[in-house]
Amino acid sequence: MKKKYAQVGTGGRAGFYYEAIAGTYQETSELVGFCDVSQTRMDYANKIISEKYGHVKVPTYFYTDFDKMLDETHPDVVIVTTVDRVHDQYIIRAMDKGYDVITEKPMTIDEKKAQAIVDCQKRTGRSLRVTFNYRYAPHNTKLRELIRDGVIGDVFSVHFEWLLNTKHGADYFRRWHRNKYNSGGLLVHKATHHFDLVNFWLNTYPETVTALGSLNFYGMKNAEKRGIDHFSYRYHGDPNMKKDPFAIDLEGNEKLKALYLDAEADSGYIRDRNVFSDDISIEDTMGALVHYHNGVIMTYSLNAYMPWEGFNVVFNGSKGRIEMKVVEQSYINAGGERGEEGALTGKTITVFPMFGKPYEVEIEEKEGGHGGGDPVLLNDLFGKPVYDEFHRAASHIDGVMSIMTGIAANHSIASGQTVSISDLIHL
Known part of the structure; x- marks a missing residue:
């Protein structure tokens, strides 16, 4: 019987997991749901698993519907590949609902969140695995x-x-x-x-x-020292981008464009911030x-x-x-x-x-x-x-x-x- 997986977070690192399930391990594993802040990214993930591996497209859920995804798809394991600061939220919510978890590193980012995860694991007895490749x-x-x-x-x-x-x-x-x-x-x-x-x-x-x-x-305080004589909030649309060794071209890379540039409207995430900006x-x-x-x-x-x-x-x-x-x-x-x-x-x-x-x-x-x-x-x-x-x-x-x-x-x-x-x- 195939083990069922639901994945929250479908950004750049997520494909390492969902492509393995849909491809090499399709005889033992099955994807049953994606959850993310961006419908565009989830659609891209579904496109990859269906066109590249023949895996049936899976239901998608907005990040506020994470619990609904678990209730409707009943996975055996939840895979967490979100931004690090919210790993703890999804790990704890999944274990409290009775599910085992696989999480991308780092497990979380501070001691309070780490303690909450440890306490939840003790309380629930669920398995939590961190993927140190x-x-x-x-x-x-x-x-x-x-x-x-x-x-x-x-x-x-x-x-x-x-x-x-x-x-x-x-x-x-x-x-x-x-x-x-x-x-x-x-x-x-x-x-x-x-x-x-x-x-x-x-x-x-x-x-x-x-x-x-x-x-x-x-950072901005170091821009002049590095010989940076121009500045922009981000690299996309910057006329100086082609001569800037620190720039990346989201438009010129199919995957970066699909995951980030095309998803900006529904994710609000800018992937190509200037490395010499002030925040x-x-x-x-x-x-x-x-x-x-x-x-x-x-x-x-x-x-x-x-x-x-x-x-x-x-x-x-x-x-x-x-x-x-x-x-x-x-x-x-x-x-x-x-x-x-x-x-x-x-x-x-x-x-x-x-x-x-x-x-x-x-x-x-x-x-x-x-x-x-x-x-x-x-x-x-x-x-x-x-x-x-x-x-x-x-x-x-x-x-x-x-x-x-x-x-x-x-x-x-x-x-x-x-x-x-x-x-x-x-x-």
């Missing part, structure tokens, strides 16, 4: 295996730096993410991936966080010091204006050191400018034994995004899951503890103090 990438799984197997002994410290370039990184400053009210900032929205990976690699959770952050590159409230330069329950310390940095995209991470242990470097293909969300989400252009894992010769570790890749990780995740969600020795499926607790590092970091930036996770959330 980075866990499934072969290089990230291999790193977990090396640490688990004691290749460098006991891990004492981690240095982790993530680089977003001026293509992908700038995109967060064009979209709704630019407002911390919507996203919690990059330390929550983006770094939830990174902090979850550290929790996963080390099999532990954070204890205290000290952080700093600032807006150094984007940006998130940081583009961030650093954190994190102490974990198992005694490990981590230094972390995230910069959103780098010349290349990817990350470096090192682990220092009692028997040696592991270094991993990953260079990713840059992209614009929903822009269709790369073949697969997370496709990699280069990666190495090098082990430095305490008293031995350094060596590189082989990484086995397969077809699909994130080096073959995305198909494994999607099969876990919508297909026929197989035993996973690494236990990569992320629970609501994993979801909470990934965002709490970033939430604590936001508090630390605001207060200048070290913040204890246990003061913010009670599991």
